[in-house]
Amino acid sequence: MIANYLVLSAALFCVGAFGVLARRHLVVVLMSLEVMLNGVNVALLAFARLHGDSGGQVFVLMVMAVAAAEAAVGLAILVAVFRNRGSADARELRDLHG
Amino acid sequence: MDPVFAVAAGLAVGAGLMVVTRRDPVRGVPWMLLCFVALAAVYLRIGASFLAAVHVLVYTGAILVLFVFILMLLSGRPGEGGAEGPDRWPVASAALCLGLFVLLAVSLARIAPSSRLPDPPAGFGAVEPVGRSLFGRHLLPFELVSILILAALFGSVLLARKKP
Numbered sequence: 001m002i003a004n005y006l007v008l009s010a011a012l013f014c015v016g017a018f019g020v021l022a023r024r025h026l027v028v029v030l031m032s033l034e035v036m037l038n039g040v041n042v043a044l045l046a047f048a049r050l051h052g053d054s055g056g057q058v059f060v061l062m063v064m065a066v067a068a069a070e071a072a073v074g075l076a077i078l079v080a081v082f083r084n085r086g087s088a089d090a091r092e093l094r095d096l097h098g
Numbered sequence: 099m100d101p102v103f104a105v106a107a108g109l110a111v112g113a114g115l116m117v118v119t120r121r122d123p124v125r126g127v128p129w130m131l132l133c134f135v136a137l138a139a140v141y142l143r144i145g146a147s148f149l150a151a152v153h154v155l156v157y158t159g160a161i162l163v164l165f166v167f168i169l170m171l172l173s174g175r176p177g178e179g180g181a182e183g184p185d186r187w188p189v190a191s192a193a194l195c196l197g198l199f200v201l202l203a204v205s206l207a208r209i210a211p212s213s214r215l216p217d218p219p220a221g222f223g224a225v226e227p228v229g230r231s232l233f234g235r236h237l238l239p240f241e242l243v244s245i246l247i248l249a250a251l252f253g254s255v256l257l258a259r260k261k262p
Contacts, residue, residue: 002215003207004099005144008107010202012114014195019118021191024184027123027169031130034161035114038137041153045144052219054231058239060149061232064156065243069250071161075168076254082172083260091186 005046012039026081026088030074037067103143109136124169127162134158146223 012035019032041060048056082088113133120126134157141150185191221227232240 001099004103004107005140006206007203008111008140010199010206011107011111014199014202015111015114015118017198018191018195021194022185022188023118024186025123027165027172028118028120028126031123031126031165032118034130034157035117035133038110038134038157042137042140045141045146045149048146049144049215049218049222052216052222054222054227055236057146057149057223057228058232058236060146061152061228062239062243064152065247068156068160069246071164072254073250073257075164076257078168079171079258088172 002046002050006043009039009043009046012036012042015039024090026078026090027075029090030071030078033074034067034071037063037070100143103140106136106139106143109133110140123165124173127166127169130162130165131158134162144223145218148223148225148228150223 016032016034016036016039019035020029023029023032041063044056044060044063048054048060078088081093085092110133113129113136116129117126117133120129134154138150138154141147141153219227
């Protein structure tokens with residue numbers, strides 16, 4: 001049943017969203033983001049299977065490439081932040097907070 | 099429900115919960131590994147065997163190793179990379195995400211056909227149809243991804259470089 005796959009996808013997305021909203025350690029926020037992207041991948045694959053179309057699988061490949069690029073840039077920003085502040089806490093980054 | 103799918107889906111969601119709730123990110127890494135492997139099993143149940151292999155290669159082979167390297171770099175410093183204050187509004191975030199999940203699950207279960215999935219066309223998850231689609235109809239997005247990866251490559255080197 002397709003609904004099972006879509007509910008799994010929604011569950012993974014919401015678990016990841018909780019991590020992004022609630023956690024303050026930047027590494028954990030990025031890990032939660034990966035979990036969210038995986039949830040989206042499950043939905044794309046389920047719909048690809050439903051329609052018998054390979055296009056959905058191609059888009060999963062695109063999402064994987066974007067996830068890899070996002071992890072690399074995000075972790076590079078984290079290294080720069082940690083070098084300047086000595087902390088990986090999202091709370092510390094409030095220079096633009098009026 | 100398919101028992102293999104049920105076990106893999108439960109493992110994936112449970113491991114995902116462990117990832118987002120561990121205080122020490124280093125302890126989240128093995129759970130993330132379990133989550134990704136369980137998801138590869140889900141992909142195999144869908145029939146996308148090529149993507150299951152790529153998923154394991156990219157997520158556990160590249161992304162997870164990158165996280166481990168960064169955690170290793172952070173925790174080697176004074177002040178410890180694992181130090182973290184209390185969560186931001188944990189109850190409100192949990193309620194929001196639970197509400198979003200209920201909304202998504204109810205609406206998805208309603209719009210999606212509740213019948214069994216049709217049998218996939220011959221060679222659904224194999225390399226050849228995916229490759230034909232990737233280098234045929236979706237050639238432009240593929241080329242754009244190469245530019246994205248190039249930009250990410252330059253950007254991450256530039257950002258992480260030590261200022262002279």
